[in-house]
Amino acid sequence: MEITLQVAIDGVTYISHEEPVWRGEGNQLAMVDLRAFGLERMLEQLWLREASESGxxxxxxxxxxxxxxxxxxxxxxNASGGVERLVRKSGRRVLRVLFAEDRPSADSRSALREAVDACGLLSEWNGERQVAIDVLDASIIQPVYDSVQEEIRNGTAFWEWSDVTQFRSS
Structure with a gap:
């Protein structure tokens, strides 16, 4: 299980991916200022590798x-090393699931992990309450939905697609 680290420094929260799914030699880091998405004083550190297009x-x-x-x-x-713009989509999507802080007795996190593995999907966890799931083919993820459906109905888990809003820099 990959864990994401959140650290607050001088009132700014930094989200750092400790075990990115495509980590490799030559990766570099860049920040995304999350103000453009209504998340004030938050930065997400992304892992990157050089692409075929120059720069x-x-x-x-x-x-x-x-x-x-x-x-x-x-x-x-951009000139300061932050992510400035999206050049090309990969065709992948991100399904995000957030579990409420108060956990019910019928906790579905283990079932979600099993469903992600059974579908052959990649995922990264932010602590024990949030997971981002890489989805290349949405037709295979019904078991993922099914694993958390009861908690979603009960309001103890929430989900969204990351592409409900287009990328923009602050």
Whole structure:
């Protein structure tokens, strides 16, 4: 299980992917300022690798908070090293699931992990309450939905697609 680290420094929360799913030699880091998505004083650190287009980079982790980005998307950086714009979509999507802090007795997190594995999907966890799931083919993820459906109906889990909003920089 991959864990994401959240650290607050001087009132700014940094989200760091400790074990990105496509981690490799030559990866580099870039920040996404999340203000454009209504998340003030939050930055998400993304892992990148050089892409075939000159000056472009492919995303190597599954974004938790940055909307409109997914694993393998190609981005360009600004002069200060932040993600400035989306160049090309990879065709992948990110399904995000957030579990409420108060956990019911019928906790579906284990069932969700099993369903993700059974579907052959990649995922990254942010602690024990949030998961970002890489989806290349949405037709195979019904077991993932089914694993958390009761909690979604009960209001103890919530889900969204990361591409409900297009990527934009602050």
């Amino acid at each position: 472009s980079y492919a995303v190597c982790c599954i974004p938790f908070y940055a909307y409109g980005l997914a694993l393998g998307d190609v981005v360009r950086l």
